[in-house]
Amino acid sequence: MTKVSRQFKRLCTQFTRILGGEEGEIKPGPVCFVSRPREFDEKILRRRTNSPLVNYQLFSFEALDQQGRALCLGETAVFQNQANRLIRNLQNNGIKATALHNHWLGENPRLMYIHWESIDSPISFARKTKRSIAFLD
Template identity: 50%
Template structure:
C-alpha cells in the first residue's frame, strides 16, 4: 500500500532541512536557496535558478520508505567533500554538472537520491551539508 505525503510529515521534512515545504502533485517539495554571490556574463544574479537547494519525497510504502531526491548548487571546492559525506550515508549521487556558462565563481550542481524513510534522508542530508561553506 502506498500513501501520499502528509502535511505534517512534509513540514517536519522541511524543518529538518531548513527550508520551506509544500505538497505539489502529491509530492513533498522543500526549497531553500544558498547565499552565494554569483555573476553570469558579468551581471550579478540572485535568481532562484542559480542558487537552489531542492529536496522531495513521495509515495510512502507500507514500511515508511519513500523515493527521496535532492539537488544543490555548489562551489567547485565543495563537490568532493559533499560527495564523500553523502556516500558515507548511503545516498546515491546521480549527477554533478554545470547549468550556466561564463559564471563567477563556477557554479556546479549535484543531484542525489535514496529510498528510505524521508526524515532519515533529511537528517542525513542536513549532516552531510555541514561541509558546505555557507
C-alpha cells in the first residue's frame, strides 16, 4: 500500500466529519472513502430492506494535486420526487451531477440513484455536498 501522508489522513478525517459519515476509510491509492447511513422505509419485492446498497450515501476523494484539489465523488439514493431538487442543489453549488438511474425494479416507493463529481478541495466539496443534501435528512 502507498504510504499515506498525515495531511491526507487529516483531510479524510475532516471530510468525514463535515459529511456526517461513519469513520472514513483510506483505500489504496490513496482514496478517502466515506459512507453515511440513511434510513429509508423501503420495500424491494415487497420485503422491507435495510441493505447498505439502499441505505448509504457514499463519498470519496483522491488524486490530490499541488493546489490541494482532488477528484471528489458522491452518490445517494433519493425518492423519485426528490431527484430534480438534489440535481439543482448540486448544480447551484458548482457540482456536476453525472448520473440519474434506478437500481431496482418494483421497489416501493420508487428510488433513484444520483452520482456527482467535481475537481475541488475535498473540504470545499464536502461543504457543498452537505448543503446540497441537507433537505434529505
